[in-house]
Amino acid sequence: MLRLHLGGHYWTLRYTVLAEFEKNAQFSSPWVEISTLSLVGVLLFFITLAYISARRNAGMAQHLSKSLQQSERRFRRLFENTPVAYLALDIQGCMLDFNPQLCTLLGYTADELQGKKLFELMAPESRQVFEFKLQMLDHYGTMETELSLSRKSGHLLTVILDARLQKNKSGQSIVNCILTNITERKQAEIKLQLAARVFSEAHEGITISDADGTIIDVNPTFSAITGYPHDEMIGKNHRIMKSGRHDKDFYRALWHSLQTNGHWQGEIWDRKKNGELYVVNLTISAMRNQNGEIVNYLGLFSDITQAKLQHQKLEKLAHYDALTDLPNRILFSDRFNQALAHCKRDKTMLGVVYMDLDGFKQVNGNLGHDAGDQLLIEVAGRLKSCLREGDTVSRLGGDEFALLMSSIESRAHCELALQRIHHAISEPYTIGGQSVKIGISSSVTLYPLDKSDPNFLLRHADQAMYRAKQQGTNRFEFFQANEH
Numbered sequence: 001m002l003r004l005h006l007g008g009h010y011w012t013l014r015y016t017v018l019a020e021f022e023k024n025a026q027f028s029s030p031w032v033e034i035s036t037l038s039l040v041g042v043l044l045f046f047i048t049l050a051y052i053s054a055r056r057n058a059g060m061a062q063h064l065s066k067s068l069q070q071s072e073r074r075f076r077r078l079f080e081n082t083p084v085a086y087l088a089l090d091i092q093g094c095m096l097d098f099n100p101q102l103c104t105l106l107g108y109t110a111d112e113l114q115g116k117k118l119f120e121l122m123a124p125e126s127r128q129v130f131e132f133k134l135q136m137l138d139h140y141g142t143m144e145t146e147l148s149l150s151r152k153s154g155h156l157l158t159v160i161l162d163a164r165l166q167k168n169k170s171g172q173s174i175v176n177c178i179l180t181n182i183t184e185r186k187q188a189e190i191k192l193q194l195a196a197r198v199f200s201e202a203h204e205g206i207t208i209s210d211a212d213g214t215i216i217d218v219n220p221t222f223s224a225i226t227g228y229p230h231d232e233m234i235g236k237n238h239r240i241m242k243s244g245r246h247d248k249d250f251y252r253a254l255w256h257s258l259q260t261n262g263h264w265q266g267e268i269w270d271r272k273k274n275g276e277l278y279v280v281n282l283t284i285s286a287m288r289n290q291n292g293e294i295v296n297y298l299g300l301f302s303d304i305t306q307a308k309l310q311h312q313k314l315e316k317l318a319h320y321d322a323l324t325d326l327p328n329r330i331l332f333s334d335r336f337n338q339a340l341a342h343c344k345r346d347k348t349m350l351g352v353v354y355m356d357l358d359g360f361k362q363v364n365g366n367l368g369h370d371a372g373d374q375l376l377i378e379v380a381g382r383l384k385s386c387l388r389e390g391d392t393v394s395r396l397g398g399d400e401f402a403l404l405m406s407s408i409e410s411r412a413h414c415e416l417a418l419q420r421i422h423h424a425i426s427e428p429y430t431i432g433g434q435s436v437k438i439g440i441s442s443s444v445t446l447y448p449l450d451k452s453d454p455n456f457l458l459r460h461a462d463q464a465m466y467r468a469k470q471q472g473t474n475r476f477e478f479f480q481a482n483e484h
Contacts (some may be wrong), residue, residue: 038260351405439474
C-alpha cells in the first residue's frame, strides 16, 4: 500500500502481488517491487494527465461561458442602441422582442407593443401582402417587403421590412426583422413622379437649359407647339428659333433681367421648325445652386398666336374701316393729335383736308351697292398711294374722306399735293366690267394759320367744301377766316 499527495489531495494506492505470479516469477523479490513501483508510476502519470486535462477543460468552459455572457451583453447593447429598428416575431406575427428604436418609430411604449401583432399596425393593403409573404417564409427563409404602418398618432409610415427565419434553442421559429423608415424618401419619390407628370402632361411648353443656355430637356407640349422633336432639341440653343422680330437690345434686356432679378416675363416671337412665326407668353426663371450660382434656366410658355391675331383683328375693327381698311374716326382723331404735336415741334404746317366724291351716288344707284363698295375700295387705294410717310387718310363715312398732310412748307406745297390727289382720283375705274369715272371735291385748312383745336379744324375744312362744290366738280378750296 502506498500513500501519495497529489493536487492538494491524499491518495492511497493498494496493490496485491498474486501468489501465482510471485511463484512463477523468474526474478527475485526486489525486482518484483521495482516492477510494481514502475507500474504505479505509469498509472500516476496518466492520472495526472487526466486531472490536468479536466482542470483545463473546466477552465475553458468557464472562460467560454464568461465570453458568451459578454457577447450577449454586447449584442444586447447593440440591439438596444442601434439607430435601426429591430423586431422579433413568432410565425404568427406576434411581437416577441424589439428595441427602443421600434418604439420611437411607431410612437408606442414598450409595454404597449409587447405581445402586439404587427398586423394590427398595418394598413389593409399591406396586411394582405405581409400575410402572404409570411406564409412563404418557411420555403424561402428570407423576405423583403414594403409596408405601410400606422403610428400611435394615426400617421402612416412607409417602411422596408427585411426578415430572416431562424430557430431558437428550443426549436421555435423566430422571424428576425429590420425596419427601415423610407417615408421621406417615398414622399420625395411621389413629388418627383408628380413633377415628372406635370412636366410631361402640362399644356404649356417647358424647356430646361444649362447656365450657357444649352437645352437639356423639353416636354411634349414644346414639341407640339414648335414642331421640333425632343431629341433634336437636346444640346441645341434657343437661338435656332429666333424670329428676327426682336433686336439685340431686346435680348440684352432679357438677359440682364435674368441675371439681376432671376426671372423675365413677356411676349416673344419665335419661329417654328416649318418656318411659321408664332408668339408666346414666356416666363424664364433662373435656378441657382447653394452658392448662389445660376446652374439652370426654366422656361414656361404658352402659344398666344391665335389670341394675339384675334386681338389684332378686334383692334383693327375698332380703329379701321371694315370696307376700305383705312383708319376710322377714332384712329384719325389719335393721328390728328400726333400730327399737331409733330407740327409744333418741327415748326411746319399741317394740312387738314375734307374730301367728298363727285358722282358716287350715281354709280351706287346705277350699278348697285356692291359696285359702289368696290369703287370706294379702289378710291381708298389711290388715296393711300398718293400720300407720303407720316400722312393719314381716313374714311369718315359714306363717300367722305379726311386727310392729314404733315410737314407742309407752304400753301403752294399743299396745292401741288392736292392736284396730284385729284388727278389720281379722276382717272377711270373698271367696276363690274364697266368703265366708271368720278371726281372729288376737297376743302383744306392749314394749321397754324388756322389755330383752332382739332374738332374745329376739321369743321373749318368741311365749311370750305361748300365753295368747292359751287365751283364745279374735281376742285379744292382753302378755308378763309371770314367763313367762321
